[in-house]
């Protein structure tokens with residue numbers, strides 16, 4: 267029912283805009299990391315319609331003493347298609363690819379409003395809640411992949 271595949275960064279912008287930054291411009295939905303080396307973007311399609319997106323880039327969070335880290339950015343599922351497994355399916359797809367590349371950790375700045383979602387996907391919280399203007403409270407969430415030796 268859901269088709270998961272890599273997509274071009276430009277395809278993520280409309281879902282990012284509707285879901286994540288409705289009060290900002292489409293221009294604000296373009297991230298500096300979108301075209302970075304090794305960055306990739308994944309979409310979930312329901313009956314041919316793009317309903318969920320997320321983006322992944324190589325970025326090191328200094329709190330994690332591990333060289334090979336990926337960051338998850340701009341995770342968003344259209345309201346009418348939530349709780350159908352779209353977000354989980356595309357993150358799982360990305361994790362497989364990231365593991366294949368020999369990377370050991372996936373982390374994100376997660377909105378505290380959806381911390382439960384990341385927990386369901388096996389992410390753990392790290393550190394204190396912080397403000398991420400103009401969006402609001404966030405917390406670092408991370409997930410060890412493969413044979414990662416970092417422990418908290």
Ligand SMILES: CC(C)(COP(=O)(O)OP(=O)(O)OC[C@H]1O[C@@H](n2cnc3c(N)ncnc32)[C@H](O)[C@@H]1OP(=O)(O)O)[C@@H](O)C(=O)NCCC(=O)NCCS
Nearest residue numbers: 341342343348349350351352353354376377380382383386
């Ligand atoms: C968070 C979000 C991406 C989840 O997408 P989704 O496609 O509905 O997620 P899934 O259907 O794959 O859910 C996977 C699991 O998480 C749970 N879940 C989904 N949203 C949740 C939430 N807001 N809080 C707690 N659990 C949640 C689901 O029930 C499911 O649980 P299960 O293990 O029992 O099956 C979506 O709600 C969204 O776009 N929210 C607004 C934007 C946002 O906050 N993005 C994150 C920015 S950091």
